[in-house]
Amino acid sequence: MCLAIPGRVISTTGDSIMRIGRVDFGGIVKEINLAYVPEARIGDYVLAHVGFAISMIDETEAARVYEDLREIAKIESELEPAS
Amino acid sequence: MKHADEYRDGKLAHALGARIAHEAHPTALYHFMEFCGGHTHAISRYGIQDLLPANVRMIHGPGCPVCVLPIARIDMAIRLAQRPEVTLCTYGDLMRVPGSNGNSLLKAKAAGADIRMVYSTTDALGIAEAEPDREVVFFAIGFETTTPPTALAIRVAAEKTLKNFTIFCNHVLTPSAIQNILESPDVRELGRVRIDGFIGPAHVSAVIGSQPYNFFAEEFEKPVVIAGFEPLDVMQAILMLVRQINEGRHEVENQYTRAVKPEGNERAKAEVAEIFELRKSFEWRGLGQVPYSGLRLKDAYAAFDAERRFDIREVEAHDNPACECGAILRGVKQPADCKLFGTVCTPDTPMGSCMVSAEGACAAHWTYGRFRDHARAAS
Amino acid sequence: MTVKTYKRKLDIKNGRVDLSHGSGGRAMTQLIADIFHEALDNEWLRRGNDQSAFDVVGGRMVMTTDGYVVSPLFFPGGDIGSLAVHGTINDVAMAGARPLFLSASFIIEEGFAFADLKRIADSMGEAARAAGVPIITGDTKVVERGKADGVFITTTGVGVLPDGLDLSADKARADDQVILSGTIGDHGVAVMSKRQNLTFETAIVSDSAALHGLVAAMVEAGGYGLRVMRDPTRGGLAATLNELAHQSGVGFRIAEELVPVRPEVAAACDLLGLDPLYVANEGKLVAVVAPEAAEKVLAAMRAHPLGRDAVIIGEAIADENNFVQMTTSFGGGRIVDWLSGEQLPRIC
Numbered sequence: 001m002c003l004a005i006p007g008r009v010i011s012t013t014g015d016s017i018m019r020i021g022r023v024d025f026g027g028i029v030k031e032i033n034l035a036y037v038p039e040a041r042i043g044d045y046v047l048a049h050v051g052f053a054i055s056m057i058d059e060t061e062a063a064r065v066y067e068d069l070r071e072i073a074k075i076e077s078e079l080e081p082a083s
Numbered sequence: 084m085k086h087a088d089e090y091r092d093g094k095l096a097h098a099l100g101a102r103i104a105h106e107a108h109p110t111a112l113y114h115f116m117e118f119c120g121g122h123t124h125a126i127s128r129y130g131i132q133d134l135l136p137a138n139v140r141m142i143h144g145p146g147c148p149v150c151v152l153p154i155a156r157i158d159m160a161i162r163l164a165q166r167p168e169v170t171l172c173t174y175g176d177l178m179r180v181p182g183s184n185g186n187s188l189l190k191a192k193a194a195g196a197d198i199r200m201v202y203s204t205t206d207a208l209g210i211a212e213a214e215p216d217r218e219v220v221f222f223a224i225g226f227e228t229t230t231p232p233t234a235l236a237i238r239v240a241a242e243k244t245l246k247n248f249t250i251f252c253n254h255v256l257t258p259s260a261i262q263n264i265l266e267s268p269d270v271r272e273l274g275r276v277r278i279d280g281f282i283g284p285a286h287v288s289a290v291i292g293s294q295p296y297n298f299f300a301e302e303f304e305k306p307v308v309i310a311g312f313e314p315l316d317v318m319q320a321i322l323m324l325v326r327q328i329n330e331g332r333h334e335v336e337n338q339y340t341r342a343v344k345p346e347g348n349e350r351a352k353a354e355v356a357e358i359f360e361l362r363k364s365f366e367w368r369g370l371g372q373v374p375y376s377g378l379r380l381k382d383a384y385a386a387f388d389a390e391r392r393f394d395i396r397e398v399e400a401h402d403n404p405a406c407e408c409g410a411i412l413r414g415v416k417q418p419a420d421c422k423l424f425g426t427v428c429t430p431d432t433p434m435g436s437c438m439v440s441a442e443g444a445c446a447a448h449w450t451y452g453r454f455r456d457h458a459r460a461a462s
Numbered sequence: 463m464t465v466k467t468y469k470r471k472l473d474i475k476n477g478r479v480d481l482s483h484g485s486g487g488r489a490m491t492q493l494i495a496d497i498f499h500e501a502l503d504n505e506w507l508r509r510g511n512d513q514s515a516f517d518v519v520g521g522r523m524v525m526t527t528d529g530y531v532v533s534p535l536f537f538p539g540g541d542i543g544s545l546a547v548h549g550t551i552n553d554v555a556m557a558g559a560r561p562l563f564l565s566a567s568f569i570i571e572e573g574f575a576f577a578d579l580k581r582i583a584d585s586m587g588e589a590a591r592a593a594g595v596p597i598i599t600g601d602t603k604v605v606e607r608g609k610a611d612g613v614f615i616t617t618t619g620v621g622v623l624p625d626g627l628d629l630s631a632d633k634a635r636a637d638d639q640v641i642l643s644g645t646i647g648d649h650g651v652a653v654m655s656k657r658q659n660l661t662f663e664t665a666i667v668s669d670s671a672a673l674h675g676l677v678a679a680m681v682e683a684g685g686y687g688l689r690v691m692r693d694p695t696r697g698g699l700a701a702t703l704n705e706l707a708h709q710s711g712v713g714f715r716i717a718e719e720l721v722p723v724r725p726e727v728a729a730a731c732d733l734l735g736l737d738p739l740y741v742a743n744e745g746k747l748v749a750v751v752a753p754e755a756a757e758k759v760l761a762a763m764r765a766h767p768l769g770r771d772a773v774i775i776g777e778a779i780a781d782e783n784n785f786v787q788m789t790t791s792f793g794g795g796r797i798v799d800w801l802s803g804e805q806l807p808r809i810c
Contacts, residue, residue, distance in 0.1 A: 002121055002228035002286040003735045003809055004312075006086035006342075017238055022663070026084030026729030029663040033205060035235055036351045045086055047289060047342050050174070050809050051203025052232040054351060055289040055342050057086050062341035066089055069315055072322075073098035079105070084729050093792045120810055130794015149810055175735075175806035189803075202660055202734070202807060229809065314792065430799065440810065450799050 004049035006057050007032070009042050023048060086341065090313030091129075099318040100134030107325050113139045114277045115324055116414060118261060119284035120147030120440065121312050127447040129314040139321065142276070143444040144264065145412035146284060148225045148255060149176045150436040150443045151367040154400040156253055157182035160222050162395055163251060164188065164196040169393075170214065171198045171251075172207035173222040180439045183400045204236035211240070211248040220389045223250045228286040230254045230378065231351035234358045237380070237387050249389040252379050255365060257287045258295045259376035263367075264413060265303045276414045280324040282317065283309035285339055292347025296335045304333045311339040358384055368402070368436055369409030408435035411444050418448040425449070472496045477576040484570070484604025494602060497576065501583035502566075502590065506598035514598040516563060519622045526553040527618040535578065535612050538652045539667030542615055543582035545744060547589035547597070548672045549695070550619040555674040556691045556747065558629050558681050559621035564590065566617050567601040571610040582613065593672040595619070624681060633689040634710035638778040639756035641749045643676065643763060644669070644771040646699050647727040650741030660734070660807065666726050671745030676768045680749065683762035687755020693747045697801065700739040702748050703786045704800035710750075713781025716798075718790050720775045735808035739798055750778060 007023035014020050023032045034040050037053045045057035123143045145151055157180055164171035178189045192198040201207050204221055211219035223233045240248045283296055288309045296307045306327035310320030320338040337343055365377025380388040407421035418424050428434035437443035482489040499507050506514040530546040554561040590597050648669040655664045694702040703714050723738045731738050751759050763769030786798040
């Protein structure tokens with residue numbers, strides 16, 4: 001449900017409910033309404049759903065969680081007998 | 084794509100699977116329901132079940148707003164679209180959903196109705212502005228993720244005093260549905276469906292935050308872990324759920340911290356609260372009438388309400404009696420239990436919404452589950 | 463004394479096709495001359511007949527026909543005209559045959575701009591010349607407003623088969639290798655990027671291309687081992703593999719990790735909720751090759767500009783269900799189903 005994907009804001013126009021950003025999703029650029037993320041600046045990552053940004057991506061959190069995942073993987077590979 | 088691709092790493096997934104296998108108590112059973120259809124899709128598409136130990140099972144929940152839309156509401160949309168002055172704008176997901184008599188928006192379009200697929204409410208607004216002679220009706224569906232975009236469209240339509248733009252509102256609420264499932268006899272008393280914990284929706288939570296789930300964790304003493312949509316997110320959430328069960332905890336935890344805050348998106352919530360109000364009750368395909376689970380436009384925005392402008396009423400409509408979508412949506416039955424599965428009901432000729440929607444349990448089983456059964460039978 | 467007749471040139475810049483251009487009279491002749499003959503020019507068309515003669519080369523010949531109704535008419539990397547030329551050349555080439563000639567018939571909607579028609583005709587001329595396959599005969603009709611989406615084009619192609627080559631969709635056998643010539647999804651995404659209500663900026667261009675040169679190299683390197691070739695157009699790679707599986711009575715097992723997809727195409731598919739396996743391609747082919755010839759054919763493909771990214775993605779297996787199975791990047795399995803209709807973008 002609710003396909004939303006992360007993209008990077010590369011430019012913005014307008015303001016308030018008509019604040020629109022050009023957002024880069026891995027090479028595809030689409031216009032996304034930024035009304036719900038007034039704090040979004042150029043260079044920030046937002047989560048977009050049906051043409052609207054519904055939240056910001058917290059890159060610090062993202063890095064932290066990903067490190068956790070890699071830690072778990074490291075522990076597991078140490079537990080596994082060498083193959 | 085950054086913040087997505089990293090979470091699709093097969094090696095990390097295997098490592099997580101191994102960790103889950105290590106931590107799950109060998110004699111215990113862990114049954115988790117992923118409420119959200121996007122999670123069902125990720126689990127199927129990446130074959131996550133194959134990476135989990137046998138005693139950790141996923142149960143598919145009803146979190147697919149397309150799947151739970153009742154036939155009567157599809158019929159209403161088709162009737163609206165058939166009015167010569169109406170241009171019905173809809174997301175692609177709804178085009179093939181079967182209404183009564185096997186009709187659908189796609190078929191109605193072939194028969195001449197002006198139905199246009201759009202990616203966003205912004206597009207529907209654009210059509211209304213470009214074609215002032217047409218009555219543009221936007222078929223609004225979705226959970227809390229999709230409601231803020233509709234709210235903003237109404238706000239813009241109001242500011243531009245558009246006279247030819249309305250919405251047909253079918254927005255529904257997630258917590259109400261979760262509560263309905265947890266309170267259902269199947270789960271609560273009869274123990275027919277055993278649910279030990281929930282994987283909470285990713286993007287609904289980005290809007291509503293993690294707070295609304297506290298009630299479930301406390302009242303029903305089940306852990307809830309909010310998970311992102313990528314496969315590694317789901318697996319990490321499963322690990323967190325296993326740990327909660329092992330430690331006897333039943334809390335709300337957030338795996339998707341990069342996008343979900345405890346309070347969610349305040350601005351989006353405020354906009355929705357300004358424009359919409361709760362219906363006393365709304366029908367969910369498979370769950371029946373669920374109290375305070377659906378939204379409609381407030382009187383102040385009546386001018387944008389298609390149900391009021393066009394005076395269309397719900398006409399009672401029933402699913403095919405042999406269709407088990409209801410039981411499947413509640414997790415009581417499996418797709419293979421339905422007599423229609425694979426015979427009368429296929430993705431070509433869907434009888435119920437579980438087969439039409441890409442993330443419906445039956446469609447998922449058709450694409451991925453059959454492979455597993457096929458492979459099992461062959462080995 | 464000869465009477466000077468004043469013939470007004472077609473106003474290409476501002477003029478539009480009207481019903482008189484389809485009625486067989488002088489207007490139609492002028493349209494054909496000023497736009498089509500001008501763009502497609504060759505010795506056959508210059509003779510101005512309703513049919514064109516050519517020597518039969520001898521041996522077995524192939525013939526194919528296709529209708530083109532793509533919308534929008536112009537998209538990054540091509541248009542309905544170049545698509546028609548490439549597509550029909552490819553259908554001939556998929557048999558392993560050398561394409562010789564094309565025909566082109568146009569059904570034009572009343573009101574269609576001359577400028578657009580000329581753009582399309584010029585594009586076809588260029589594509590035909592680049593491929594070395596001339597359009598030697600054609601037809602023009604005009605229909606009332608609303609009865610054609612701008613213009614519909616039907617092209618027929620003829621070609622000649624090398625001796626002994628008899629590729630067919632029912633010839634795949636268990637253990638045959640499946641070779642894909644390059645990245646999937648480019649064309650479908652490029653077209654979608656221009657379609658109304660789904661617009662996004664993108665650097666992706668359609669992969670529309672004539673594949674007969676690539677095919678000739680494949681036939682030379684390992685023609686004896688070729689079972690069947692097909693270009694995965696509408697319905698994408700998934701449709702093609704399912705068709706072949708059913709027609710040959712086999713199954714296929716492919717690996718997701720081996721199927722090349724450009725990152726931008728993958729991103730666009732993520733955005734719209736589409737699966738690249740089902741997205742159209744117009745410059746790629748799938749070849750089912752006997753195991754003993756696979757490496758030779760693959761090498762020949764990689765040496766050709768249109769086959770640089772060629773890769774063996776899997777193999778045919780015995781399977782009475784004719785499933786197309788795919789191992790996912792996670793090592794799990796899924797069935798690549800045969801969709802009944804077009805894949806639609808989704809929000810859920």
